[in-house]
Amino acid sequence: xxxxxxxxxxxxxxxxxxxxxxxxxxxxxxxxxxxxxxxxxxxxxxxxxxxxxxxxxxxxxxxxxxxxxxxxxxxxxxxxxxxxxxxxxxxxxxxxxxxxxxxxxxxxxxxxxxxxxxxxxxxxxxxxxxxxxxxxxxxxxxxxxxxxxxxxxxxxxxxxxxxxxxxxxxxxxxxxxx
Numbered sequence: 001x002x003x004x005x006x007x008x009x010x011x012x013x014x015x016x017x018x019x020x021x022x023x024x025x026x027x028x029x030x031x032x033x034x035x036x037x038x039x040x041x042x043x044x045x046x047x048x049x050x051x052x053x054x055x056x057x058x059x060x061x062x063x064x065x066x067x068x069x070x071x072x073x074x075x076x077x078x079x080x081x082x083x084x085x086x087x088x089x090x091x092x093x094x095x096x097x098x099x100x101x102x103x104x105x106x107x108x109x110x111x112x113x114x115x116x117x118x119x120x121x122x123x124x125x126x127x128x129x130x131x132x133x134x135x136x137x138x139x140x141x142x143x144x145x146x147x148x149x150x151x152x153x154x155x156x157x158x159x160x161x162x163x164x165x166x167x168x169x170x171x172x173x174x175x176x177x178x
Contacts, residue, residue, distance in 0.1 A: 085172060087172070091161060091162050092134075095159070098154050098156065101149050102149060103175060103176055104125065105124065106124035106125055106128075106145075106146060107143065108121070111142055118135040118137070120138060126177075129163070130162075130175060131161065131163075133161075135152070135155050136153070163175035
């Protein structure tokens with residue numbers, strides 16, 4: 001019996017003795033695991049928002065808190081002038097080319113085909129909902145993040161633009177400012 005107790009004590013000493021790492025390493029290991037779990041959760045949530053797994057206006061707004069494109073992008077950011085649109089008639093504009101350019105940073109909410117033309121709905125970071133219509137072709141997809149000046153698609157003679165903020169119609173200059 002005494003011999004069995006001695007064996008148990010020796011085993012306990014080995015388990016709790018010198019084989020145990022110092023407290024600093026245990027703390028560092030636990031802290032780094034906690035950080036990694038947090039990062040995986042945040043990135044998983046960002047991907048689920050982008051893929052549409054999570055819905056709801058409040059939950060989608062959380063995804064804009066983290067600028068993933070800037071954090072993980074290795075591309076140079078181009079500096080471009082604000083797209084200049086000239087008003088032709090009610091809500092129809094032209095910018096001197098046949099390319100429709102985004103007037104602000106935002107996320108593409110929808111890309112729909114209506115009467116052989118495309119309509120793109122963009123929710124800008126400043127809260128403006130921008131509608132780009134009468135497009136011949138598109139260069140963006142739903143839930144894609146766009147920057148000011150990015151080409152959204154092409155049009156023939158004129159581009160239909162409509163801007164709305166807080167349920168009220170606004171003009172182009174107000175939409176640029178937010």
